[in-house]
Amino acid sequence: MFQYFRPHVRPVRGLLSAGLLASVMSAVMQWIAPWPLKYIFDSVISHKPLPSWMSGLPTSANSLLWFMVAVMAVVAGLLALSDYFSTRFVATAGQRVIFAIRGQLFRHIEAQGTGFHQRRRVGDLLARLGGDVQAIQSAVVTALPTLVRNVLTLVGMIAIMFVVDWRFSLLALVLVPVLGFASRYYLNKIKSIQRRARQADGEASSVAQEVLTSMTVVQAFGAEDVEAKRYEEATGRGLEENRLAIVAQSQFTPLVTLAMTMSTVVVIYFGVRSINSGQLSAGDLLVFMAYLRGMFSPIRQLSKLAGVVGRAHAAADRVIEILNTHEEVFVAPDAAHLHRTRGVLTFRNVSFGYDEDTTVLFGVDLEIPAGTRQALVGLTGSGKSTLLRMIPRFLDPTSGVVTLDGANIAQANLTDLRRQIAYVPQEPYLFRATVWENILYGREGGERATAIDVARRAGLHEVIESFPQGYDTMIGERGLALSGGQRQCVSITRAMVRQAPVLLLDEPTVGLDAELESLIMAALEIAADGPTTIIVSHQLAGLRWVDQIAVLSEGRILETGSHAELVANRSVFWSLSELQSAHLHERDVDESVSL
Ligand SMILES: Nc1ncnc2c1ncn2[C@@H]1O[C@H](COP(=O)(O)OP(=O)(O)OP(=O)(O)O)[C@@H](O)[C@H]1O
Ligand SMILES: [Mg+2]
Structure with missing residues (x-):
C-alpha cells in the first residue's frame, strides 16, 4: 500500500x-x-x-x-x-x-x-x-x-x-x-x-x-x-x-x-x-x-x-x-513521434477477435491513399466499426498491422497518433457545456473564427445558428437538449475543426430524416475534401462521392471498387444496392433509407 x-x-x-x-x-x-x-x-x-x-x-x-x-x-x-x-x-x-x-x-x-x-x-x-x-x-x-x-x-x-x-x-x-x-x-x-x-x-x-x-x-x-x-x-x-x-x-x-x-x-x-x-x-x-x-x-x-x-x-x-490493473494501450518505449502525416492508411492481413474463441475480422487487406475517401459497407455485424476502431488504437489487431504513412501505428506515440485523427462515433457524445465548448473540445485556445468558417463551409452554420442561443446554447448532459440530428451536426463540426489528416465517420446519418440526412451527407462530402476519410454507412445511394468502397461480409472484404465499378460488375454491393432501391420503389419513398 x-x-x-x-x-x-x-x-x-x-x-x-x-x-x-x-x-x-x-x-x-x-x-x-x-x-x-x-x-x-x-x-x-x-x-x-x-x-x-x-x-x-x-x-x-x-x-x-x-x-x-x-x-x-x-x-x-x-x-x-x-x-x-x-x-x-x-x-x-x-x-x-x-x-x-x-x-x-x-x-x-x-x-x-x-x-x-x-x-x-x-x-x-x-x-x-x-x-x-x-x-x-x-x-x-x-x-x-x-x-x-x-x-x-x-x-x-x-x-x-x-x-x-x-x-x-x-x-x-x-x-x-x-x-x-x-x-x-x-x-x-x-x-x-x-x-x-x-x-x-x-x-x-x-x-x-x-x-x-x-x-x-x-x-x-x-x-x-x-x-x-x-x-x-x-x-x-x-x-x-x-x-x-x-x-x-x-x-x-x-x-x-x-x-x-x-x-x-x-x-x-x-x-x-x-x-x-x-x-x-x-x-x-x-x-x-x-x-x-x-x-x-x-x-x-x-x-x-x-x-x-x-x-x-x-x-x-x-x-x-x-x-494494479494495467490494461493501457501498449506503446513501445521507443515509440516514434509523429508529425502531421499525409494520411496514407493500410491494413495488412489484419485479423481480430474480441476474445480468443471468436474471430471478427479475417486477414483484412486495405490500402487507402492519402486524401481519398473510402467507404465501408456491409451487413450488420460484419465488422465495419471494429475495423474503424483500430485506427485510433481503441483496438489492436490480433495479427497483422495497420500503418499510417507506412509506419506501424503500434510503434507510434499514442497521443501523436490520435492527434492525426478526427472521429465521429455513431452515437455522438456531447458534453454538458455550450455548443462552443463542445465544438472546440480538446483544443486549447481554440479559434472561434475557424470554427465558424468550417461550419459555414459544410453548410452546418445555419443549423447551429438555429439552436435557441446559437453557438452559446447550453447542451444538457449527454447532449439531451438537442435532437439526434442536431447533435450529429455539432459532432461533425467538432471533427472538422480538428483539421486532422484522417477523418473517421461511423454511420453518421443513421436514424436521421431524409432532409437532415442529405444535409449531413453534403456536409460530409465537404468535410471529406482534404483528409483521408473512412465512412461506414448503410446509405449506399449516398456514397457516389467516395473514391473506393469496400464490401465487408462476416469479417472479410468481399470486394472493393468505386461505386460505378461495383454497379457495373453487378457485385454483391450492387445487389444490396438494387435490393435497397427495389424496396424503396415498392414503398415509394426516397431512395436513401437504411438497409
Ligand atoms: N465490444 C465487443 N465485444 C465483443 N464482441 C463485439 C464487440 N463489439 C462488436 N462485437 C462483435 O463483433 C462483430 C462485428 O461488430 P461490429 O460492431 O464491427 O459490426 P458492424 O459491421 O459495425 O455492424 P453494424 O452495422 O451493426 O454497426 C459482431 O459480431 C459483434 O457482435
Ligand atoms: Mg457498427
Missing part, C-alpha cells in the same frame, strides 16, 4: 515533519504531566525532602505548591497547543496525499484501454473514486494524527513505567498480548465485513448510474419498481454489512476497557499493600496509576479507530486493485 503513497508523501514532507514534531512534543507533555502531582503528594503534603537535582526549588510548602501547580498549567497549555498543531499538520498532510492519490486514480482509469472500460462498470468505478477514497480520507484525517500521537505516548509511557517500577509494569502489561490478539482479530473481522460493504456500495452505485442514464427506457417500460428493488437490495446489503461492523466495533472497545480496568485493579491491590509495607510512597503509586491511565487512554482511543481503519483498509484495497 505504501508504495502508492510514497511519491505523494514527498511534497508534504515539511508538513508531515512539523506534525510529527508537534506529536513528539505532545507525547513529552503527556510524559511530564503526572510528575508535579507526585511532588505535591510527597513533598507538599507528606513533607518528604525533594530529590537533590531539584535543590534549586523553593522549600516552603506553599511556594512549592504554587510552583508545581504552575508547572501543571504550563504543561497542560503546551499539551493543548501541540495537540492542535499535530492534528492539524498531520491531517492536512494526509488529506493532500489522498487528494493526489485520487488524481492518480482518475488518470490511471483514463489511461486504461477499451477492454478495461468495457468490462468495468461505471458506477463501481465512481464508487471507488468517491466512497472508497472518502473512506481512506476520513481514516487519514481522524485516525492518522491520533495514531501517531498515541503510539508515541504509549511507547514513552511504557518505558517510564518500567523505570518507575518494573514489577508493577509487568503486572499491568500482562494483558497487552491479549489486547494484541483481540485487536488483530477484530481488525481483520471489520476489514472483511467492510470489504463486502464497499462492494455493495459499488453495486448500488452501478445500479444508480445505469438507471439514471436510461431513465426514459426505465419509465417507458414501467421498470421503476424493479430497479428500485435492485437498488434497495444493494444498499440493503451494504446496510447489513455496516450493522455487522458496528456490532464488532461495539464488542471490541468495551473488551479493551474491561481488560485495562482489570489490570488497574490488580495494580491497586498490590500497590496499596506495598505502600502499607513502606516499600512505595503514595506519590509513587499515584504517578504509576497516572501512567497506567495515560497508557490506557491511547489504547482505548486506538481501539475506537478499529472501525474507521478497517473500513479504510478495505477501501484502499479496492483503490489499489485498480492501480
